[in-house]
């Protein structure tokens with residue numbers, strides 16, 4: 489029975505990999521500077537591309553936190569959650585937003601994208617360290633927010649910055665961090681709590697996304713698997729960014745520390761620590777947190 493279960497899981501994982509990889513098949517050899525694009529905005533409404541050598545001329549507000557966004561596999565800077573995330577941070581009072589486009593390496597086979605992660609991460613890390621040096625904004629005020637493979641990308645970015653600067657970035661938020669090929673990886677080769685002062689993850693799909701807890705706080709909305717209102721493939725995996733950008737302007741995702749979904753459903757965790765999922769989480773707490781959401785926007789229920 490135990491063996492059988494493992495076999496079925498593996499099959500599903502490889503099945504997912506195989507199907508998805510068949511959609512796009514392309515390969516690139518190295519990570520060149522030209523492959524990577526960085527866009528920025530703070531008070532302005534539109535993103536503009538940061539070109540090399542321009543960093544000291546960006547008019548960055550010293551008081552703002554730096555929010556760095558990364559898409560995942562087969563995605564790019566037009567990723568549908570970048571704009572509303574930026575809009576909500578501007579609505580909330582301001583932040584400097586840096587949006588990464590690494591589609592040149594994220595656009596091929598899933599396995600190819602994974603093999604590029606560290607090289608891409610080194611490029612991103614160097615860029616962020618340069619940004620920090622030029623603007624004087626400490627790395628502890630950087631918050632890296634990555635969807636799917638982008639979450640693990642930021643794990644490598646955090647490691648690289650630690651190795652080069654001896655400093656941790658402030659926070660990494662994984663939005664349904666990728667599952668296939670990462671579920672049983674050594675923590676040093678995926679996103680882990682060692683990669684930032686605070687690491688939190690929103691789990692929305694236990695197949696495309698990783699099922700295990702890999703942060704200081706891991707949230708499991710609707711059990712962390714199929715999301716309310718989702719029918720088509722990819723919908724649950726893509727819910728995490730939607731929950732996250734809503735959380736930037738909402739304290740309605742009330743969540744409670746709980747070790748299992750069944751305990752949560754049976755009310756056995758009702759007296760445990762509570763906080764909100766996403767941007768405004770209480771960063772002193774630790775563990776797995778459960779909650780339910782609405783099936784469409786606004787997703788927050790404002791109640792447990």
Ligand SMILES: *[C@@H]1O[C@H](CO)[C@@H](O)[C@H](O)[C@H]1NC(C)=O
Pocket residue numbers: 761770771772773
């Ligand atoms: C955050 O959690 C800690 C630990 O439970 C608690 O002492 C603190 O009051 C909480 N902070 C807020 C703002 O709720």
